[in-house]
Amino acid sequence: MSLGRKLLVGLPVLVLLALVAVSFVYLGRGGSSVAPSALIGQSAPQFDLAGYDAEHPGLSDVDLRQGSVTLVNVFGSWCVPCIAELPQLRALAEEHGVTIHAIAWKDKPEKMAQVFAEHGNPFRRIGMDNDGRAAIAWGISGVPETFVVAGDGTVLYRHLGDIRPEHIPVLLSVIAEAQKQ
Amino acid sequence: MIAEIGHFSLWLALAVAVCQFLLPAIGFRRDDDRLRAVAVPAAQAQLLLALVSFGALVWCFWASDFSVRIVAANSHTLKPTLYKITGVWANHEGSMLLWVTILALSGWAVATFERSLSERLRTRVLGVQALIAIGFYLFLLVSSNPFERLLPAPSEGNGLNPLLQDPGLAFHPPMLYLGYVGLSVTFSFAVAALVENNVTPDWARRMRPWVLAAWAALTGGLALGSWWAYYELGWGGWWFWDPVENAALMPWLAATALLHSTLVLEKRDALRNWTVLLAVLAFSLSMIGTFVVRSGLLTSVHSFAVDPERGLFILGLLALYIGGALTLYAWRAGTVEAGATFAATSREGALVINNLLLATILGTVFLGTLYPMALEAVSGEKISVGAPYFNATFRPLMAPLVVLMAVGPFLPWRKAAGGRRTARRLAMPLLLAVLAVLTVYAFADTRGAWALIGIGLAAWLAASVFADIARQCRLGRGTLRLFWGRLIRQPRAMFGMWLAHLGVAVAIFGATASGAWEREVMTTLEPGLPVMVGPYAFTLTEVMPVAGKNFTAIQGRFDVRQGEKLVATVKPQSRTYTSPPMETTEAGIAPLWGGDIYAVLGKPDGRGGWQVRLHWKPFMPWVWYGAALMMLGGVVSMLDRRRSRVALLQPHRPAVAEAEQKIPLAAE
Amino acid sequence: MRRLALFLGLLLWPAVALAAFDAETLPDPRQEEMARAIMTEVRCLVCQGESIAESNADYAADLRRLVRERVAAGDSPENVKAYLVSRYGDWVLLKPPVKPETYVLWAAPALFLGLGLLLVWRIFRRRSPKEGA
Numbered sequence: 001m002s003l004g005r006k007l008l009v010g011l012p013v014l015v016l017l018a019l020v021a022v023s024f025v026y027l028g029r030g031g032s033s034v035a036p037s038a039l040i041g042q043s044a045p046q047f048d049l050a051g052y053d054a055e056h057p058g059l060s061d062v063d064l065r066q067g068s069v070t071l072v073n074v075f076g077s078w079c080v081p082c083i084a085e086l087p088q089l090r091a092l093a094e095e096h097g098v099t100i101h102a103i104a105w106k107d108k109p110e111k112m113a114q115v116f117a118e119h120g121n122p123f124r125r126i127g128m129d130n131d132g133r134a135a136i137a138w139g140i141s142g143v144p145e146t147f148v149v150a151g152d153g154t155v156l157y158r159h160l161g162d163i164r165p166e167h168i169p170v171l172l173s174v175i176a177e178a179q180k181q
Numbered sequence: 182m183i184a185e186i187g188h189f190s191l192w193l194a195l196a197v198a199v200c201q202f203l204l205p206a207i208g209f210r211r212d213d214d215r216l217r218a219v220a221v222p223a224a225q226a227q228l229l230l231a232l233v234s235f236g237a238l239v240w241c242f243w244a245s246d247f248s249v250r251i252v253a254a255n256s257h258t259l260k261p262t263l264y265k266i267t268g269v270w271a272n273h274e275g276s277m278l279l280w281v282t283i284l285a286l287s288g289w290a291v292a293t294f295e296r297s298l299s300e301r302l303r304t305r306v307l308g309v310q311a312l313i314a315i316g317f318y319l320f321l322l323v324s325s326n327p328f329e330r331l332l333p334a335p336s337e338g339n340g341l342n343p344l345l346q347d348p349g350l351a352f353h354p355p356m357l358y359l360g361y362v363g364l365s366v367t368f369s370f371a372v373a374a375l376v377e378n379n380v381t382p383d384w385a386r387r388m389r390p391w392v393l394a395a396w397a398a399l400t401g402g403l404a405l406g407s408w409w410a411y412y413e414l415g416w417g418g419w420w421f422w423d424p425v426e427n428a429a430l431m432p433w434l435a436a437t438a439l440l441h442s443t444l445v446l447e448k449r450d451a452l453r454n455w456t457v458l459l460a461v462l463a464f465s466l467s468m469i470g471t472f473v474v475r476s477g478l479l480t481s482v483h484s485f486a487v488d489p490e491r492g493l494f495i496l497g498l499l500a501l502y503i504g505g506a507l508t509l510y511a512w513r514a515g516t517v518e519a520g521a522t523f524a525a526t527s528r529e530g531a532l533v534i535n536n537l538l539l540a541t542i543l544g545t546v547f548l549g550t551l552y553p554m555a556l557e558a559v560s561g562e563k564i565s566v567g568a569p570y571f572n573a574t575f576r577p578l579m580a581p582l583v584v585l586m587a588v589g590p591f592l593p594w595r596k597a598a599g600g601r602r603t604a605r606r607l608a609m610p611l612l613l614a615v616l617a618v619l620t621v622y623a624f625a626d627t628r629g630a631w632a633l634i635g636i637g638l639a640a641w642l643a644a645s646v647f648a649d650i651a652r653q654c655r656l657g658r659g660t661l662r663l664f665w666g667r668l669i670r671q672p673r674a675m676f677g678m679w680l681a682h683l684g685v686a687v688a689i690f691g692a693t694a695s696g697a698w699e700r701e702v703m704t705t706l707e708p709g710l711p712v713m714v715g716p717y718a719f720t721l722t723e724v725m726p727v728a729g730k731n732f733t734a735i736q737g738r739f740d741v742r743q744g745e746k747l748v749a750t751v752k753p754q755s756r757t758y759t760s761p762p763m764e765t766t767e768a769g770i771a772p773l774w775g776g777d778i779y780a781v782l783g784k785p786d787g788r789g790g791w792q793v794r795l796h797w798k799p800f801m802p803w804v805w806y807g808a809a810l811m812m813l814g815g816v817v818s819m820l821d822r823r824r825s826r827v828a829l830l831q832p833h834r835p836a837v838a839e840a841e842q843k844i845p846l847a848a849e
Numbered sequence: 850m851r852r853l854a855l856f857l858g859l860l861l862w863p864a865v866a867l868a869a870f871d872a873e874t875l876p877d878p879r880q881e882e883m884a885r886a887i888m889t890e891v892r893c894l895v896c897q898g899e900s901i902a903e904s905n906a907d908y909a910a911d912l913r914r915l916v917r918e919r920v921a922a923g924d925s926p927e928n929v930k931a932y933l934v935s936r937y938g939d940w941v942l943l944k945p946p947v948k949p950e951t952y953v954l955w956a957a958p959a960l961f962l963g964l965g966l967l968l969v970w971r972i973f974r975r976r977s978p979k980e981g982a
Contacts (some may be wrong), residue, residue: 416903
């Protein structure tokens, strides 16, 4: 058998081996992972949202460029993990002095009021994103998501899902890094 | 108790499968034909045991025995009986049990219906079937036991996803599995031939009915799945190039190619390597399909609840079976260059090109489906490969294939076609195709390139089938009665081909027409005010609540009129199920001769009006008719095997009745 | 991680209205058609592989509205898609962009066909003394 022929008849086995290897790697890693945010390293997207109430005025990208590191949390009162992470957010805001703003995704003020009454309100500014446009601008496909934004408005880090106590050290270190600049 | 019987029976089936594989294998070693004779009764016993096991599971579902874990997870006392039973295979474990049962059925069928097959070959085939069965029985028993108990038993089950409580989807898996698993027989034939080092035209002839049977079932399964998607998902689409759909399409493509290459092997003793490879690939793709749906490798609306551990088990099985077969192939395939010469414009030449195109489509679908996963595994980057990619690559490959389908039957075996004679025969189909394109361009205002191509191809293919019939039955020479006499005396294989190719033409026409000429209106409608959709006036007459066995719904009634005449009444629903809680839409569909009326009801706008989406889809049912014709063609062709095929072989060939004559697996 | 993604998707379930109905379509039929063509190429991120044109999800409806707005404002399909890619990455396009990582993918059909034609040509050209009788 010529070499070319050998290669040809051996090709299907090789393809199979490649497929098995790749599948193994993929499954070993736990399968599909969520794509990293396309915004990391970019400047915060343009948006301008009305506020929730007198103490929590609206949010726009200008507010994120005021020179200090902020957290932007995309929130919904109907979303159980969002409520579950409020204690962690309160800890960040009150104990560590982190400024946290919220984008309320298609939410109703009455429902939010109920949640805040029960679990507290860690947010400085709250933007009401009623048409979902700001969420799209941030590349959101689910809630909650939390972004760390540098003083000049650059998006540094995204945390997907609710923030658990074990995630706080990582967030704090990202914030500390950013504050050094 | 019943569940334990089912469980035990499964273990017994495994034991029998081990005997079915091991004893004949030893029998071959020691040349002991008593040991080899174990294969046939073992296959029959295996089926019996598998049926007992499957029957036990069906009973558990039917009786709503919630002490069995999967019944509790997937069933509910309020479910209609039909869906309690079809729920057996609507979950991972149950569907795997169905899988192995059909595998046992295939083995039994070979044992029972292939009495005239050479004993060596039959025994080998059954041995390979048993080997496959062993792996899958182990998978079931070790990691996906359908009879696992849940104690204490809940008083009520979780219910079945409402999307699955549906006749189309209920019967889609069994039909599909008949095809998927039916291809195991061709796999076994191929491996048996490789082991025996004996690939002959006779082998191809014996294998062909099995390919046809599996192919027909796969066609039906795919069509059922598409039909279900069409009426259930609520917006009229029926093929999405979803990974799981592709996983079913790939074995179908391989089986179609195999169908045609066995012809070449039968008639010209050529393409031996390629045919064997295809036979191995077809079932390998089935197994890969089974794997991807259950392993978490690909996300899809069709995926079963995923479990990476199971995924790895099947991956191991795959590597073993497919790797083993392909290695065997590589080892045996082609030591000596030999084989018939082909003229490029002969029938066998056309079939080779047919296979080439089908293989290219197969390769492309394979790559496109697995690429995102592979890219992410290798580089971490995420991309999506969806319908736009597949449409862009599939259509340019399908078009020449259809052109060739029409030409092929007019080409002679063994020699180059007389160019002029063939052209003369195809002149009429060409003319009709051009006329069809011009007609739709002028009168149906069709402008899209692919729409025009689709119509043209469908006309071309259909006309060529009739031209072939006319030629074979010598229409015009003699009376009509003579023509009819010749027609009914055509071999069934010819009918099969005509039906199947016609089916393709009909399906292409339906797909193209319903896409190109569809009329859709999305609006808010108040009862009583008609709206025009294409040539039809839709009037929402009433909206009222209705209740089903396990759901409540809001149902709208539309009267559809053409002019003054009432042509149809459709009742789309917006359903709410309670367990599990879910909302679904049921489209109101009325199949008319010319197409489908398709209506979907949305939400009220709060002012007495309702959001609705109304479609007129011309010729939509032709897609399903086409698929049915294809299936029929496959079945009819399959029934040809008893007719003497020797006459169709070259007259110079010595009668190859003694299939024992060993011919090394030479090159094509 | 995958479970998380699934979970997040489920979070949007309450928001899933049966809203494959858009109250507003674009008045200009050509623009509407352009918008629809774009929609078939944009992936619904909370669904399992559907496009936003097909999906019932509320979220998909938002994206459809965005696409319509941008088309009405005069954006070309490339611009609209580029905007979405800047937010979500290449993953949001159902037609994979042609870039080094996807050269193999897009070249595949031609490559397979070419390879096959080569093999087939060899079959046709073979002159064997045995005339396959």
